[in-house]
Amino acid sequence: MDGLDGQTNPFLDLDQGEAIQAYYIWIDGSGQALRGKTKTILKKTMDPKDLPIWNFDGSSTNQSLGENSDIYIKPVACFKDPFRRGDNILVMCETLDHEGNVHPTNKRNSCFANMEKCKDLHPWFGIEQEYTMFDYTGVHPYGWPANGYPGPQGPYYCGVGSDKVKGRKIVEAHYRACLYAGIKIAGSNAEVMPSQWEYQVGPCEGIEMGDHLWVSRWILQRIAEEFNVVISFDPKPIPGDWNGAGCHTNISTQPMREDGGYPEIIKAIELMGEKHVEHIISYDPSGGEDNKRRLTGLHETASIDKFSYGVAHRGASVRIPRQVEADGKGYFEDRRPSSNSDPYVVTNRIIRTICLGE
Amino acid sequence: MIDRLSKSRSSARKINKIIPTPVADDGLDGKSNPFFDLDQNGAVMAYYIWIDGTGENMRGKTRTLQRKPTSVNELPEWNYDGSSTGQSTGENSDVLLRPVAFYRDPFRRGDNILVMCETLCPDGSPHPTNHRFGCKEKMDKAYAHRPWFGIEQEYTMLDCNGKHPYGWPENGYPGPQGPYYCGVGANRVHGRSIVEAHYRACMYAGIKIAGSNAEVMPSQWEYQVGPCEGVEMGDMLWVSRWILCRVAEEFNVVISFDPKPIKGDWNGAGLHTNISTEAMRHPGGLAVIQDAMSRFEKMHIEHIQAYDPNGGEDNKRRLTGAHETASIHEFSYGVANRGASVRIPRQVEKDGFGYFEDRRPASNADPYAVTGRIIQTMILENTEVIKARCKETQTSDISDNIESPLSPTDLDLKIENKEDILV
Numbered sequence: 001m002d003g004l005d006g007q008t009n010p011f012l013d014l015d016q017g018e019a020i021q022a023y024y025i026w027i028d029g030s031g032q033a034l035r036g037k038t039k040t041i042l043k044k045t046m047d048p049k050d051l052p053i054w055n056f057d058g059s060s061t062n063q064s065l066g067e068n069s070d071i072y073i074k075p076v077a078c079f080k081d082p083f084r085r086g087d088n089i090l091v092m093c094e095t096l097d098h099e100g101n102v103h104p105t106n107k108r109n110s111c112f113a114n115m116e117k118c119k120d121l122h123p124w125f126g127i128e129q130e131y132t133m134f135d136y137t138g139v140h141p142y143g144w145p146a147n148g149y150p151g152p153q154g155p156y157y158c159g160v161g162s163d164k165v166k167g168r169k170i171v172e173a174h175y176r177a178c179l180y181a182g183i184k185i186a187g188s189n190a191e192v193m194p195s196q197w198e199y200q201v202g203p204c205e206g207i208e209m210g211d212h213l214w215v216s217r218w219i220l221q222r223i224a225e226e227f228n229v230v231i232s233f234d235p236k237p238i239p240g241d242w243n244g245a246g247c248h249t250n251i252s253t254q255p256m257r258e259d260g261g262y263p264e265i266i267k268a269i270e271l272m273g274e275k276h277v278e279h280i281i282s283y284d285p286s287g288g289e290d291n292k293r294r295l296t297g298l299h300e301t302a303s304i305d306k307f308s309y310g311v312a313h314r315g316a317s318v319r320i321p322r323q324v325e326a327d328g329k330g331y332f333e334d335r336r337p338s339s340n341s342d343p344y345v346v347t348n349r350i351i352r353t354i355c356l357g358e
Numbered sequence: 359m360i361d362r363l364s365k366s367r368s369s370a371r372k373i374n375k376i377i378p379t380p381v382a383d384d385g386l387d388g389k390s391n392p393f394f395d396l397d398q399n400g401a402v403m404a405y406y407i408w409i410d411g412t413g414e415n416m417r418g419k420t421r422t423l424q425r426k427p428t429s430v431n432e433l434p435e436w437n438y439d440g441s442s443t444g445q446s447t448g449e450n451s452d453v454l455l456r457p458v459a460f461y462r463d464p465f466r467r468g469d470n471i472l473v474m475c476e477t478l479c480p481d482g483s484p485h486p487t488n489h490r491f492g493c494k495e496k497m498d499k500a501y502a503h504r505p506w507f508g509i510e511q512e513y514t515m516l517d518c519n520g521k522h523p524y525g526w527p528e529n530g531y532p533g534p535q536g537p538y539y540c541g542v543g544a545n546r547v548h549g550r551s552i553v554e555a556h557y558r559a560c561m562y563a564g565i566k567i568a569g570s571n572a573e574v575m576p577s578q579w580e581y582q583v584g585p586c587e588g589v590e591m592g593d594m595l596w597v598s599r600w601i602l603c604r605v606a607e608e609f610n611v612v613i614s615f616d617p618k619p620i621k622g623d624w625n626g627a628g629l630h631t632n633i634s635t636e637a638m639r640h641p642g643g644l645a646v647i648q649d650a651m652s653r654f655e656k657m658h659i660e661h662i663q664a665y666d667p668n669g670g671e672d673n674k675r676r677l678t679g680a681h682e683t684a685s686i687h688e689f690s691y692g693v694a695n696r697g698a699s700v701r702i703p704r705q706v707e708k709d710g711f712g713y714f715e716d717r718r719p720a721s722n723a724d725p726y727a728v729t730g731r732i733i734q735t736m737i738l739e740n741t742e743v744i745k746a747r748c749k750e751t752q753t754s755d756i757s758d759n760i761e762s763p764l765s766p767t768d769l770d771l772k773i774e775n776k777e778d779i780l781v
Contacts, residue, residue: 008392082396157442158417160603163520163612172466173393175403175420180396189419192442223393300441312452312480314441322452322480323437 012084020044021088023081024054025218026073026095029062029105031285032233032340034218044087048075051091063095063105071103072096077211082177083222090181090218092211108210111348115206118355121253124331125209125347126186126202130245130339131220132237133167133195138230141195141238142166153243156194166195173223174199174216183216184208192243192300202250210344235284235338236293244294244301245339249346252331253355261329268354269309269318269332275353276307276317282349284338291338302335394466402426403470405463406436406455407600408477411444411487413667414615414722416600426469433457433473445477445487453485454478459593464559465604472563472600474593490592493730497588500737504636506713507591507729508568508584512627512721513602514619515549515577520612523577523620524548535625538576547572553579555605556598565598574682575625584632592726617666617720618675626676626683627721629665631728634713635736643711647702650714650736651691654700656747657735658689664731666720673720684717 020043025036039054058064058071073093081088095103102109115123133142143166144150159165171188178185178199188199199220201212217233224231236244255264272279284290288304295304302308302317309318309332311325317336324330337346352358402425407418419438427433440446440453455475463470477485484491497505515524525548526532541547553570560567560583570581581602583594599615606613618626637646654661666672670686677686684690684699691700691714693707699718706712719728 082393154444155415158419158438160416160418160600160607161520161612162518162607162610165607168607169391173391176393176396176398179398179401179403179422182399185422187419187421189438226392300439310449312450314439314451315449321437322450326480 016086016088018043020086021081021084022051022091023084023089024073024075024091024093025215026056026093027105027107027214027342029058031105031107031342034214034221035061036218046078046080046089048078048091051075051078053096054093058095063103064097068098070098072098072100076108077208077215079181079183079215082180082219090215092215107342107344107348108207111210111344112207114348114351114356118253118351119206121255121355122205123347123351123355124203124205124252124257125343126200126204126250126331127209127213127343127346128198128200128246128248128250129213129216130191130196130198130247132193132232132234132245133170133197133224134230134232134237136228136230138232142229143195150194152241153192153194156190156196157192158189164194165190167197167227167229170220170224170227170229171197171199173226174220177219177223178216181215181219183212183219185216191245193238196243196245207344209347210342213343233340235290235340239293241299243299246294246301246335247337247339247341247343247346249334249337249343249350250331251334251347251350251354256331257329259329262325265320265324265330265332269320271353271357272318272334272350273307273309279334279336279349279353280304282345283336283341285340285342290340291336294338295336398468398470400425402468403463403466404433404460404473405466405471406457406473406475407597408438408455408475409487409596409724411440413487413489413724416596416603417443418600427460427471430457430460430473433460436475440477440485445485450480452480454480454482458490459590459597461563461565461597464562464601472597474597489724489726489730490589493592493726493733494589496730496733496738500733501588502636503737504587505729505733505737506585506587506634506639508582508586508632508713509591509595509725509728510580510582510628510630510632511595511598512573512578512580512629514575514614514616514627515552515579515606516612516614516619518610518612520614524611525577532576534623535574535576538572538578539574540571546576548577549579549609549611552602552606552609552611553581555608556602557581559601559605560598563597563601565594565601567598573625573627575620578625578627589726589729591729592724595725615722617672617722621675623681625681628676628683628717629719629721629723629725629728631716631719631725631732632713633716633729633732633736638713639711641711644706647706647712647714651700653735653739653744654691654716655689656744657739658699661716661718661731661735662686664727665718665723667722667724672722673718676720677718682717 020041021038022041023036023038028035053072053074055070055072057069059069063071075091075093077092079090081090094108095106097103135142156164186200186202191198201216204212221231255261280288295301297303300314308316310316311320312322313319319333402423403420404423405418405420410417436455437452439451441451445453457473457475459474460471463472476490477488479485517524538546568582568584573580583598586594603613662670677683679685682696690698692698693702694704695701701715
């Protein structure tokens with residue numbers, strides 16, 4: 001619905017000279033939505049240190065008041081831009097206030113500091129991002145019948161066929177765009193609820209996990225624009241007998257990956273069990289309120305009230321893959337984070353519990 | 359000459375655009391996906407395919423590989439949530455995926471691949487719904503007989519809701535069967551674009567697609583895969599089914615493999631399976647085929663159980679004795695007889711050697727189960743078991759002299775070119 005009637009934009013192949021477009025991306029005051037704007041940079045680069053600190057109007061993003069609205073955005077990671085191509089880049093940023101201090105909504109800074117503290121343990125992460133496609137109004141799931149519901153869940157997971165999956169084009173485009181951009185996308189599949197999908201990013205070490213996941217979310221929403229579809233990261237978009245959406249987070253440290261690492265895994269999980277309440281508060285942007293709608297104990301979730309773990313157990317808070325038990329080493333999966341959780345907050349909370357004893 | 363060819367090709371492309379073809383409701387309005395030519399930075403997308411708990415539907419998911427594999431052994435094992443596919447419970451849900459074959463991906467192109475997998479339980483044993491494992495064991499045991507297969511896959515195209523046949527009038531039925539088989543014309547065939555796309559996609563992928571035709575019921579089609587030796591038949595047929603369903607997504611059409619999609623005076627859909635062994639392909643082979651018939655007759659019930667995913671229940675709706683089928687209750691065979699359980703082609707009778715066609719399997723049958731059952735009966739089943747069946751059924755007109763199947767070393771044989779045999 002953009003006036004092009006499906007034709008490619010005839011201006012996108014115009015020569016840019018030496019200059020490039022850098023699209024600065026940041027997280028807004030909601031803690032879950034992304035914003036962005038473009039700046040011309042005169043000399044091409046892929047190094048965030050070469051890029052200037054910029055600023056934006058925080059009163060328009062719920063991040064400051066009108067009288068003192070400038071918020072600074074500081075580049076932290078660069079990726080190739082799959083929309084503008086050429087030497088143009090996407091730039092992930094963190095937010096600072098007018099005095100150059102970390103903004104209250106900036107969760108990356110403390111994550112980075114803690115990752116530095118435990119970098120000798122080489123924490124690796126892999127996140128499974130689930131999401132739902134809605135039509136362009138953002139209200140009705142994409143591909144669902146106009147008046148009513150699709151047939152019950154069962155045939156959609158990893159399905160094939162126009163009656164089983166909707167929106168595969170977007171998924172294909174997103175995967176290719178991420179590979180091009182340099183995002184460590186590892187896999188994707190259709191999910192249990194129709195019009196629900198999942199992709200995985202990782203393995204990423206330390207702060208990289210949050211950077212890659214946030215930019216992958218931006219790319220996904222931007223791709224969906226091209227298809228007149230809206231992406232929702234809400235963890236329980238449709239109430240009733242329909243699956244919710246999570247951000248299952250897989251974790252390992254160097255000791256867990258080595259031979260005989262299995263006891264390290266159990267130790268870490270036990271530590272997480274003692275901090276269940278603290279983790280739940282960190283696992284969605286509303287201090288646990290969003291997850292109350294999702295973590296019911298049904299639909300392959302654990303109840304929000306109790307911590308549990310088990311091998312190959314998809315109804316538990318933490319699942320240890322069967323292969324890991326067999327190998328005696330590996331990683332484990334925290335199934336609690338909601339699809340709209342902040343990966344900086346999630347990974348930070350995890351290493352504070354299992355590496356820093358906090 | 360070259361200029362004229364390229365001109366006629368481009369005008370053919372223009373003509374194809376004028377003919378309205380249904381497009382998927384995906385926001386692209388028929389245009390190609392603009393992100394598909396993005397460089398992949400050397401990485402490869404591998405789409406792992408498996409059969410789910412229904413025994414007839416397929417599932418799949420993608421993973422990134424850091425480089426293109428040269429052999430199936432390089433592909434890592436994987437796993438998935440079996441509680442979402444009717445293959446395990448939530449408390450113990452991991453099902454393992456083991457790659458068994460890979461093909462070029464005709465959708466993603468480049469170095470991207472489709473990977474056919476078998477399913478294993480967490481302890482490494484084959485999952486109860488995995489029929490490939492048993493099939494391969496049998497094929498390995500019978501290897502010396504060099505069994506070749508060719509399967510004729512029939513299917514029906516339905517609209518995007520998966521309920522009403524594609525191209526049929528909204529409230530009603532098309533004219534009776536007669537003019538549709540191998541037909542031409544917008545009032546005779548529906549969905550040819552999908553058939554064309556599927557054929558080319560299979561050729562690109564490396565699937566041994568051998569032919570295709572419009573079938574007797576409108577919106578019903580058939581394609582053939584083969585000749586394939588051993589377990590390759592099942593691998594290629596399953597992947598060809600996935601490719602077909604995936605192609606149809608692009609056209610907003612749903613493929614049904616149900617063996618009797620429309621009740622009444624409309625054909626069902628089958629998986630006619632053509633078979634030969636080395637001994638059958640050489641002079642004197644007709645006698646070996648006759649011997650196989652005697653064995654087949656004794657094991658008719660076991661075959662019917664293996665010939666659809668529901669132990670014969672689906673085929674009850676299809677094998678009625680009408681519409682070019684044999685009755686499900688009795689085994690019969692005949693030369694050029696399409697009303698029999700097994701048909702021996704006229705040419706085979708004339709030559710005295712060749713192959714035969716088992717017409718019993720339903721279109722949704724598992725080719726691993728079908729080919730495995732056939733090998734079991736023809737080659738592996740203990741001769742004593744067959745003879746005991748003779749006594750049980752007390753049929754006097756079937757020979758008691760059921761021999762062990764001839765091994766190829768009994769005859770002085772040269773391996774022939776498979777393509778010469780293929781009809």
